[in-house]
Amino acid sequence: MSRTSVLVLRLAGPLQSWGASSRFIRRTTESAPTKSGVVGLLAAAVGIERGDDSRLAPLAALRFAVRIDQPGTRIRDFHTAHHAVTGASMPLSERFYLADAVFVAAVEGDHTLLTGLRDALRTPAYPPYLGRRSCPPAEPVDLGLYEDARLEDVLTNVPWQASTWYRRRHHTPQTLTVLRETAADEPTAAADVLRDQPVSFDAAHRRHALRTVVTVSVPTPIPAGGGSPQDAHDPFAALDVLENESA
Structure with missing residues (x-):
């Protein structure tokens, strides 16, 4: 009998963008990472090519959840572009991002599969990004x-x-x-339905199915001592000290 384990990811960066219903010149973002976006990140790490639906299927079958640890700020950017051949101007587009957000995403499934995904994240075949290629993570x-x-x-x-x-x-x-995908034996009467279950990432015919998601709250688990989770250097710490001294 296969063992069930959970692979956990910290998704943090200057910008993130997790589109679920973007169309044409308006590219929106959800308030938290989508399953499609996170599965795409894992597929890139393993080296799965777009259109290789047979290799994508086991990743898409993993149960997914995300915790909002730092909601970030929604910002809007305008993009201009020109046709590569004719040079004609393309329509002005709006693109939305989450700035300074931090999420904890997790996938549950077969232990052997998740072990391979964890190893791939440490030496990825393709660079990971947070929803869009212009949004790299700030750290592993x-x-x-x-x-x-x-x-x-x-x-x-x-x-x-x-x-x-x-x-x-x-x-x-x-x-x-926490936005959590329902378990197979869990009642879905109070669940929401999202169309971000990846079926194919083929650029010519991307397909997504529906999945059910429940929203719950969990007590904030503070690290021992209340310190920083990453204990990383903060380049703005000195500015905060000067601001407090001048106040």
């Missing part, structure tokens, strides 16, 4: 593999991953929001 995304675990338990216990500067400027929230 691998947060670890939890053996013989469930999504519900892991996202309740993984320490809060908000940035150091964010923690200094905001009160610690009592709870964090």
Whole structure:
């Protein structure tokens, strides 16, 4: 009998964009990573080519959830472009992003498959990005593999991953929001339906199916000592000190 484990990712960067219903000149973003976007990140790490639906299927079958640790700010950008052959101007497009957001995403499934995905994230075949190629992660995304675990338990216990500067400027929230894909035997009466279940990433005919998602709150799991989750250098720390001294 196969073991069920959970692979956890920290998705943080200056910009992220997770489109689920973007069309033509208006490219929107959801408020949290989509399953399609995260599965695409994993597929890129493994080296799955677009259109290779047979290799994509096991990744798409993983159960997915995401926790909003730092919601970020929605911003809008305008893009101009010219036709590569004629040089004619293309229509002005709007593109939306999440700035300074941090999410904890997790996939649940076969332990052997997830072990391979974790190894691929550490030496990816193609660079990972946060929804769009113009949005690279700020640091390695691998947060670890939890053996013989469930999504519900892991996202309740993984320490809060908000940035150091964010923690200094905001009160610690009592709870964090989790968007979790329903289990096979779970009632779906209170679930939402999203069309971000990847079926094919073929550029000529991308396809997505529906999946059911429940929104729950979990107590904020603070790291021991309340310190930074990454204990990383913050280049703006000195500016904050000067601002406080001049106040």
